[in-house]
Amino acid sequence: MATERTLSIIKPDAVEANNVGAILAMIEKAGLKIVAMRMLHLSRAQAEGFYAVHKERPFFGELCDFMTRSPVVVSVLEGDNAVAKYREVMGATNPAEAAEGTIRKAFAKDIGENSVHGSDSLENAGIETNYFFPGCLLL
Numbered sequence: 115m116a117t118e119r120t121l122s123i124i125k126p127d128a129v130e131a132n133n134v135g136a137i138l139a140m141i142e143k144a145g146l147k148i149v150a151m152r153m154l155h156l157s158r159a160q161a162e163g164f165y166a167v168h169k170e171r172p173f174f175g176e177l178c179d180f181m182t183r184s185p186v187v188v189s190v191l192e193g194d195n196a197v198a199k200y201r202e203v204m205g206a207t208n209p210a211e212a213a214e215g216t217i218r219k220a221f222a223k224d225i226g227e228n229s230v231h232g233s234d235s236l237e238n239a240g241i242e243t244n245y246f247f248p249g250c251l252l253l
């Protein structure tokens with residue numbers, strides 16, 4: 115199996131609810147290693163830049179309002195098949211469809227305030243990792 119790196123964001127709803135520790139514990143329990151991490155309060159420009167791929171979607175404004183509401187925790191996770199593995203640990207984007215034992219099933223409120231973000235492909239993992247941690251790509 116290939117060792118990969120993927121980007122995780124613990125979103126404002128989860129930070130506000132003091133769920134950072136519990137979410138990091140689920141990540142580590144799944145065998146993913148946290149190789150970089152920081153807490154920051156995203157600016158509007160940072161949120162819009164990060165989610166630029168969604169800028170034509172009707173929920174874009176709401177998404178950026180939410181992501182800039184309060185601090186987030188961004189981290190880089192490493193492991194075998196890290197991109198797919200973290201998406202499994204997170205559960206479906208809509209928590210109503212998330213499987214038991216996943217982060218979103220445990221903590222997310224709805225499709226907007228869904229507690230965590232994870233890169234959806236190895237290519238995007240590289241782009242997103244570089245967005246917050248320049249130079250942190252897996253060599």
Ligand code: CMP
Pocket residue numbers: 168173176177207225226227228230231232
């Ligand atoms: P994320 O994995 O961070 O990627 C894009 C985000 O857009 C997604 O999680 C949700 O938080 C948000 N999103 C997706 N669909 C909707 C929707 N229908 N309404 C509001 N927010 C959405």
